[in-house]
Amino acid sequence: MDLTSIHNDYDGESIENLPSDPFLAVEKWMEQALKTEQEPTAFSLATHDLKNNISVRVVLAKEVTIKGVTFFTHGLSHKGREIQETKNAAGVFFWPASKRQLRFEGAVTAIAASDSDAYFHSRPHLSQVAALVSRQSSVVASYQELNRRFEDESHRLKDQVVSRPQDWGGFTISFDKIEFWQGKPNRLHQRLLYTKLEDGSYRREWLEP
Numbered sequence: 001m002d003l004t005s006i007h008n009d010y011d012g013e014s015i016e017n018l019p020s021d022p023f024l025a026v027e028k029w030m031e032q033a034l035k036t037e038q039e040p041t042a043f044s045l046a047t048h049d050l051k052n053n054i055s056v057r058v059v060l061a062k063e064v065t066i067k068g069v070t071f072f073t074h075g076l077s078h079k080g081r082e083i084q085e086t087k088n089a090a091g092v093f094f095w096p097a098s099k100r101q102l103r104f105e106g107a108v109t110a111i112a113a114s115d116s117d118a119y120f121h122s123r124p125h126l127s128q129v130a131a132l133v134s135r136q137s138s139v140v141a142s143y144q145e146l147n148r149r150f151e152d153e154s155h156r157l158k159d160q161v162v163s164r165p166q167d168w169g170g171f172t173i174s175f176d177k178i179e180f181w182q183g184k185p186n187r188l189h190q191r192l193l194y195t196k197l198e199d200g201s202y203r204r205e206w207l208e209p
């Protein structure tokens with residue numbers, strides 16, 4: 001399929017006045033994305049293993065703070081094993097309505113077990129059951145087999161509190177690097193990179209598009 005005739009022309013708001021504090025800038029963009037985007041909290045998460053095999057998938061950000069972006073997953077999944085092995089990851093939000101991407105890279109840490117518990121128990125009961133029965137990223141004989149397991153467990157755990165699976169929880173990707181990308185006409189896009197320095201402050205540089 002030839003896609004060369006598809007031309008997206010970008011003409012977004014200028015970002016020359018983004019705050020010098022990158023977290024305030026992230027907050028500003030996230031607040032705007034929550035108003036304009038269809039899936040504002042979804043981001044592509046790239047991880048790698050110790051042999052430098054790379055993989056990427058979409059997850060949902062559940063918290064954005066000065067510490068970084070937090071998402072939830074199963075620690076024994078493909079991504080879960082990789083982030084625990086290499087302790088780093090990269091992510092990108094793509095916000096097409098505002099013609100923006102927000103890229104970030106950094107160290108990954110597991111959040112406190114009590115915080116994972118609190119989030120797990122805030123989810124709908126059947127989502128909790130699903131997290132319990134899904135051995136995320138493992139091969140399963142058929143979809144029916146997974147469904148059967150789900151039905152059995154939902155029946156068994158009806159009206160009961162579901163315990164958070166030990167390996168399921170939240171992980172935070174810190175902001176070692178954050179890039180604000182704003183689409184502009186004629187492919188002269190704006191790219192503003194914040195890089196964390198040893199003293200905790202950030203260097204701010206424009207990159208060529």
Ligand SMILES: Cc1cc2nc3c(=O)[nH]c(=O)nc-3n(C[C@H](O)[C@H](O)[C@H](O)COP(=O)(O)O)c2cc1C
Pocket residue numbers: 039042055056057058059060061071072073074077078079080136137
């Ligand atoms: C919009 C969207 C949101 C998703 N959110 C999550 C999430 O927050 N956590 C998660 O583990 N998987 C999420 N998934 C599923 C992942 O993309 C992926 O299929 C799954 O985590 C298994 O990935 P892995 O085998 O690389 O570990 C989401 C998928 C989509 C399309």
